[in-house]
Amino acid sequence: MLNAYPPEENWDDHRALDAKAWPRRVERRFRLVPTTCFNCEANCGLLAYVDKDTGKIAKFEGNPVHPASRGRNCAKGPATLNQVEDPERILHPMKRVGDRGEGLWERITWDQALDEIGERIGRAFREDRRHEVMYHVGRMGDDSYMEWVLHAWGIDGHNSHTNICSSGARVGFATWMGFDRPSPDFANARVIFLISSHLEAGHYFNPHAQRILEGKENGATIVCIDPRLSNTASQADHWFSAWPGTEAFLLLAIARLLIENDTWDRAFVERWVNWQTFLAETRPDLDPVFDNVGPALLDHYAEYTPAEAARVCGIDEDRIREVARVCGEGLGGFAGHTWRAASAGNEGGWQVSRCLWFVTVLTGSVGTEGGTNANGWNKFIPVTPIHPEPQGEWNDLTWPAEYPLTHHELSMLLPHFLKSGRGRLDTYFTRVYNPLWTNPDGFTWLEVLADPEKVGCHVALTPTWNESAWYADYVLPMGVASERHDVGSFETHNGMWIGFRQPVLRRHGELEGESFNRTHEANPGEVWEEQEFWIDLSWRIDPDGELGIRRHFESRENPGTPLTLDEYYTMLFEGSVPGLPEAAAAEGLTPLEYMRRKGAFALPGDQYRVYERDVADADLAGTEKDAQGVYRRPGTAGSYGSLDEINGHMPFIGDGSPAVDIAGEAKFGFPTPSKKLELFSETMRDWGWPEYATPTFIRSHVHWEDLDFAAGERILVPTFRIPTLIHTRSANSEWLNEISHRHPLWVHPGDAEELGIEENGLVRITTRIGHFVIAAWRTEGIRPGVVAASHHMGRWRLDEDKARSWGAGKASVEREPDGRWRLRREHGNQPYDSDEPDTGRIWWSDTGVHQNLTFPVQPDPVSGMHCWLQRVTVGPAQPGDAYGDVVVDTEASHAVFEEWLAKTRPGPGPGGLRRPLWFARPVKPKATAYQAD
Numbered sequence: 037m038l039n040a041y042p043p044e045e046n047w048d049d050h051r052a053l054d055a056k057a058w059p060r061r062v063e064r065r066f067r068l069v070p071t072t073c074f075n076c077e078a079n080c081g082l083l084a085y086v087d088k089d090t091g092k093i094a095k096f097e098g099n100p101v102h103p104a105s106r107g108r109n110c111a112k113g114p115a116t117l118n119q120v121e122d123p124e125r126i127l128h129p130m131k132r133v134g135d136r137g138e139g140l141w142e143r144i145t146w147d148q149a150l151d152e153i154g155e156r157i158g159r160a161f162r163e164d165r166r167h168e169v170m171y172h173v174g175r176m177g178d179d180s181y182m183e184w185v186l187h188a189w190g191i192d193g194h195n196s197h198t199n200i201c202s203s204g205a206r207v208g209f210a211t212w213m214g215f216d217r218p219s220p221d222f223a224n225a226r227v228i229f230l231i232s233s234h235l236e237a238g239h240y241f242n243p244h245a246q247r248i249l250e251g252k253e254n255g256a257t258i259v260c261i262d263p264r265l266s267n268t269a270s271q272a273d274h275w276f277s278a279w280p281g282t283e284a285f286l287l288l289a290i291a292r293l294l295i296e297n298d299t300w301d302r303a304f305v306e307r308w309v310n311w312q313t314f315l316a317e318t319r320p321d322l323d324p325v326f327d328n329v330g331p332a333l334l335d336h337y338a339e340y341t342p343a344e345a346a347r348v349c350g351i352d353e354d355r356i357r358e359v360a361r362v363c364g365e366g367l368g369g370f371a372g373h374t375w376r377a378a379s380a381g382n383e384g385g386w387q388v389s390r391c392l393w394f395v396t397v398l399t400g401s402v403g404t405e406g407g408t409n410a411n412g413w414n415k416f417i418p419v420t421p422i423h424p425e426p427q428g429e430w431n432d433l434t435w436p437a438e439y440p441l442t443h444h445e446l447s448m449l450l451p452h453f454l455k456s457g458r459g460r461l462d463t464y465f466t467r468v469y470n471p472l473w474t475n476p477d478g479f480t481w482l483e484v485l486a487d488p489e490k491v492g493c494h495v496a497l498t499p500t501w502n503e504s505a506w507y508a509d510y511v512l513p514m515g516v517a518s519e520r521h522d523v524g525s526f527e528t529h530n531g532m533w534i535g536f537r538q539p540v541l542r543r544h545g546e547l548e549g550e551s552f553n554r555t556h557e558a559n560p561g562e563v564w565e566e567q568e569f570w571i572d573l574s575w576r577i578d579p580d581g582e583l584g585i586r587r588h589f590e591s592r593e594n595p596g597t598p599l600t601l602d603e604y605y606t607m608l609f610e611g612s613v614p615g616l617p618e619a620a621a622a623e624g625l626t627p628l629e630y631m632r633r634k635g636a637f638a639l640p641g642d643q644y645r646v647y648e649r650d651v652a653d654a655d656l657a658g659t660e661k662d663a664q665g666v667y668r669r670p671g672t673a674g675s676y677g678s679l680d681e682i683n684g685h686m687p688f689i690g691d692g693s694p695a696v697d698i699a700g701e702a703k704f705g706f707p708t709p710s711k712k713l714e715l716f717s718e719t720m721r722d723w724g725w726p727e728y729a730t731p732t733f734i735r736s737h738v739h740w741e742d743l744d745f746a747a748g749e750r751i752l753v754p755t756f757r758i759p760t761l762i763h764t765r766s767a768n769s770e771w772l773n774e775i776s777h778r779h780p781l782w783v784h785p786g787d788a789e790e791l792g793i794e795e796n797g798l799v800r801i802t803t804r805i806g807h808f809v810i811a812a813w814r815t816e817g818i819r820p821g822v823v824a825a826s827h828h829m830g831r832w833r834l835d836e837d838k839a840r841s842w843g844a845g846k847a848s849v850e851r852e853p854d855g856r857w858r859l860r861r862e863h864g865n866q867p868y869d870s871d872e873p874d875t876g877r878i879w880w881s882d883t884g885v886h887q888n889l890t891f892p893v894q895p896d897p898v899s900g901m902h903c904w905l906q907r908v909t910v911g912p913a914q915p916g917d918a919y920g921d922v923v924v925d926t927e928a929s930h931a932v933f934e935e936w937l938a939k940t941r942p943g944p945g946p947g948g949l950r951r952p953l954w955f956a957r958p959v960k961p962k963a964t965a966y967q968a969d
């Protein structure tokens with residue numbers, strides 16, 4: 037298959053026949069410029085085909101030298117072309133002139149935007165209101181440069197979308213091993229265990245999907261847990277359509293069977309698990325010898341029998357035994373993953389990943405060939421070449437005291453905190469992020485974004501219009517994948533790599549002899565790239581250097597002028613990527629030129645069993661071995677030394693201990709307090725959740741035994757995705773919308789009969805704060821008792837002539853006399869005239885239903901993860917209902933917010949800390965900032 041790609045040596049002058057000229061043979065000349073896809077986190081390689089005659093990008097195909105995607109992409113990769121050519125994209129900076137949300141804008145210059153925004157941020161910094169500046173990102177795109185920017189600004193102002201995405205899964209993995217994600221070696225696995233529709237719509241969709249299929253071809257058994265017959269379930273050898281929220285119970289039953297059948301890897305568990313702590317804490321009556329661990333585990337998990345699991349999960353008991361047998365036969369080769377899905381759906385969902393990792397550990401599959409590695413050992417994050425001191429601040433709006441163990445910011449609660457009077461924002465950046473549409477309870481976001489008292493100035497950095505940008509003060513156009521620089525890496529297989537996103541037309545122009553100061557000179561219109569925006573904005577914030585910010589963004593080659601990206605990436609690639617300078621030199625290139633030519637680099641070396649690596653004596657200098665065998669430096673996080681001392685060596689993750697003693701040898705270990713895998717989490721015990729110190733099942737807020745099915749209650753699953761859509765950016769992709777523009781409600785025929793729902797009939801779904809109206813699809817591919825509708829759909833616009841694109845229906849938003857919000861769809865897609873002839877050929881009208889508006893915030897009290905699954909009442913539409921209707925009561929939603937907040941057990945924890953020092957955190961502050969007031 038790879039032979040079909042143009043050979044690398046021809047990328048500067050590739051010749052191909054023009055398909056559109058057929059049957060004439062017309063040859064065209066292209067330059068192939070590598071970049072990376074920006075339409076999900078996977079960072080697959082792309083080759084942009086630049087037509088040498090027109091100077092335009094003709095198409096995007098896969099980059100065959102990219103080590104993760106290996107020349108292949110999903111539909112969203114080539115659809116990057118749609119985003120470049122979208123007739124509705126924003127090409128110039130815009131400033132609001134009417135009231136917020138009124139939709140009146142004027143075009144302004146970039147200089148005006150930078151001056152005005154820089155001046156207000158500089159004023160906030162000078163007035164010691166640093167906590168009022170916030171950068172809220174949806175899709176990062178780059179792994180490190182925002183840490184440089186925010187540390188330079190000295191603010192704890194980073195915010196993310198993670199607690200509506202993955203903080204649940206992260207807490208479950210991190211409490212075991214320090215790292216917050218798994219990295220399965222699917223291609224070599226003997227058992228592939230997926231809790232979600234991971235194969236066709238998972239997190240690293242294309243790089244993982246191609247390796248899952250390789251594993252299947254090599255004979256792996258695929259197990260899928262999903263209430264829907266997803267494409268993945270249809271490929272599986274064993275599909276468990278378990279009741280949503282019972283997945284952890286099933287996993288514990290499998291774990292127990294592994295022990296009962298004596299098909300677990302005793303040697304691995306004895307060597308790498310903190311079983312001594314487990315015995316001491318749970319069975320002080322037993323001798324602390326390893327032979328007691330198996331019986332103690334059988335006792336500890338006595339209730340998780342196959343029969344009880346079959347009853348609780350609603351699945352077949354023999355099938356559970358069969359899958360446990362297969363897992364036990366494949367010791368060392370268990371490649372498991374869960375992301376979003378159950379861990380993002382349920383109260384206690386973080387225990388799904390904790391229980392999945394339990395099975396990974398028992399099968400001895402941690403970091404093995406065909407097993408599951410830690411993400412940090414397969415993902416490479418280069419250290420930014422400019423590292424200002426971390427901030428000494430702590431932002432309670434994003435890291436509130438109620439959630440000391442959350443993995444990432446409580447971003448979805450921001451509007452509720454602002455409404456509760458916990459603070460205000462002076463300047464709020466949203467970047468590749470549409471909070472009003474993406475989050476639950478979007479009307480509360482609307483209320484806050486429309487209120488200048490709560491959000492003084494909202495700057496939307498976005499290539500396209502969206503529902504939130506409509507309520508912004510400035511809308512600044514940013515580049516899509518072929519119009520910007522980023523460095524990214526993800527854990528896609530055994531190995532480490534980095535991908536380099538670069539502005540294609542700038543690169544092409546430079547190879548043609550042109551020179552550019554800034555990327556926007558080569559991009560369409562006045563589209564900027566973010567990194568240059570942050571550099572120039574930092575200069576406007578601190579024009580005379582008095583704040584000490586400007587110097588971090590100053591050119592080293594030409595002091596007194598802003599840093600250029602060629603300088604930045606020269607420093608990064610020469611100093612922060614092991615093996616790259618040597619590989620580049622072997623081809624007679626600089627590291628930067630190597631990356632510009634190839635678009636990716638695979639770091640040398642093997643990443644299996646990293647924890648078993650020996651640690652040299654020199655690296656142990658200055659350490660002391662504690663009672664658990666951990667080599668600690670006095671004053672590091674693990675020994676709870678002085679926070680001022682720790683400031684000097686705060687790692688992003690772990691406590692900075694270099695090694696652990698394993699059978700008399702100093703080994704690398706895991707970044708946990710014990711440096712081992714933590715079956716018993718002392719952190720969980722010490723921070724207020726002793727009952728969850730070991731892997732366990734937590735009854736979900738949508739547990740089936742609590743539902744009143746006779747009254748029409750069902751479990752709504754709104755978490756699965758359609759693999760051809762991109763969260764909120766699909767609306768600007770012509771081909772993707774033409775392929776996928778509907779998301780009917782999956783409902784089992786038995787349920788449909790009971791509830792009186794016709795095929796394609798309108799259904800009213802009632803949540804705790806409102807309702808929405810959607811069309812039904814009767815299918816046996818869903819578990820009875822469960823209904824489901826995919827996310828990504830239901831985009832809307834308030835203006836008839838703006839933000840039309842390919843997938844945003846025209847809607848109205850009104851407040852009813854009783855205070856409830858009502859969104860009513862006026863019409864769906866319609867053809868329209870533009871410079872792009874295809875807009876006149878739009879044949880589909882459906883744009884879906886914005887269901888997230890009707891979901892209250894339900895943050896898990898431990899992980900902070902939004903519990904997406906909803907306990908709903910399902911029935912036929914009522915008189916007056918129309919497709920796409922959404923009605924919401926935000927007073928009710930605020931009451932639900934307070935109800936869930938009351939479930940938490942706030943910090944501070946041991947030592948008066950706001951959060952365990954060893955937990956990872958984006959843009960980690962100084963250790964002293966962890967001390968609660």
Ligand code: SF4
Binds near residue numbers: 243
């Ligand atoms: S999986 Fe698809 S959307 Fe994601 S980076 Fe790869 S090509 Fe792009």
